[in-house]
Amino acid sequence: MSASQKRTGPMDLNSYLYFVHVVEKRGFTAAGQALGVPKSRLSRHVQQLEDRLGVRLIQRTSRQFAVTEIGDVFYRHARAALDDVEAAETEVKRQTNTLSGQVRLSCSVGMAQFALVDLIADFLSHNPKVDVIQNVTNQSVDLLEAGIDIAIRGHAGPLPDSSFVQRRVARTPWFLFAGRAYLDRNGWPASPDDLDAHQGLKVGWKPELGQWSLRGPDDVRVTIPFRPRLCSDDMSTLKQAAAAGLGVAALPGYVCRDDVEDGRLVRVLPGWVAGDAQLSMIMPSRHGRLPAVEALAEHLRRELPRFVEFE
Numbered sequence: 001m002s003a004s005q006k007r008t009g010p011m012d013l014n015s016y017l018y019f020v021h022v023v024e025k026r027g028f029t030a031a032g033q034a035l036g037v038p039k040s041r042l043s044r045h046v047q048q049l050e051d052r053l054g055v056r057l058i059q060r061t062s063r064q065f066a067v068t069e070i071g072d073v074f075y076r077h078a079r080a081a082l083d084d085v086e087a088a089e090t091e092v093k094r095q096t097n098t099l100s101g102q103v104r105l106s107c108s109v110g111m112a113q114f115a116l117v118d119l120i121a122d123f124l125s126h127n128p129k130v131d132v133i134q135n136v137t138n139q140s141v142d143l144l145e146a147g148i149d150i151a152i153r154g155h156a157g158p159l160p161d162s163s164f165v166q167r168r169v170a171r172t173p174w175f176l177f178a179g180r181a182y183l184d185r186n187g188w189p190a191s192p193d194d195l196d197a198h199q200g201l202k203v204g205w206k207p208e209l210g211q212w213s214l215r216g217p218d219d220v221r222v223t224i225p226f227r228p229r230l231c232s233d234d235m236s237t238l239k240q241a242a243a244a245g246l247g248v249a250a251l252p253g254y255v256c257r258d259d260v261e262d263g264r265l266v267r268v269l270p271g272w273v274a275g276d277a278q279l280s281m282i283m284p285s286r287h288g289r290l291p292a293v294e295a296l297a298e299h300l301r302r303e304l305p306r307f308v309e310f311e
Helices: 013-025 028-035 039-053 069-096 109-126 182-186 193-197 234-242 253-262 291-308
Strands: 058-060 066-067 101-107 130-136 151-154 165-178 198-204 208-216 222-224 228-232 248-252 265-268 276-282
Touching: 013 028, 013 039, 013 069, 028 039, 028 151, 028 208, 066 069, 069 165, 069 291, 101 109, 101 253, 101 291, 109 130, 109 151, 109 234, 109 253, 109 291, 130 291, 151 193, 165 182, 165 198, 165 253, 165 291, 182 265, 193 208, 198 234, 222 291, 234 248, 248 253, 248 276, 276 291
Parallel strands: 101 130, 101 151, 198 228, 198 248
Antiparallel strands: 058 066, 151 276, 165 248, 165 265, 165 276, 208 222
């Protein structure tokens, strides 16, 4: 598509909305079903958007669907623009209506302990007539059966397609951590190969062989197997075990941030990342949501990225 083919004109937010849903649902058919609009309308709006921008955003054939590199860049900005529009509406509603009612929130144990506790407390302090019912578990939850309004989920790969609204909220990189005294006794790894001489602490309760999948400088990728000294699906337990000198643990950065700042833990192989997960917010259909649900969702979307940052 050449520059001469670019069209000018007013921005169409519907086209942004349709494009974002097509990307997030990974196809026109699924996006059309989620939005309740014909697939042909979505295709037409995306085509008009591509014509207006003068670039190809999505590569599509009868068998393949792929977002182009520039399409991914546009998606991130379009998603942010739509989020800002929703935030503006939510803020107006918040200032003109007193929020009330119950909000049911589901999250993992680690998310509850290390990220959400302060965020929820802050929200409740500003909304005295709202109650939050928190479901904290590392097990799969049927959101409809449990009556969940908002679920925060960490995941490494794409989430299963569903009729729920799914929104990526933040990146949560994982790193290797250990206690300083442990490393002084057992040696400070200078490369991934040096991890063979170290004890591992594994997320998950199944006592099978663990592995660290590491990504280093220049996107070099290495997998290091290890026999776990301790297995647990509780990140707090693994963090404390690492600080106590039992071995090396791969954990989200935000889980260990305070311990690193206080010197109880140090990063092992600082140039390497041990995982690159995403945090997503999952909610049932937009129709019929209580204003309190919308307000808490917006509060988490806005504030959670700051709480899970780790430098």
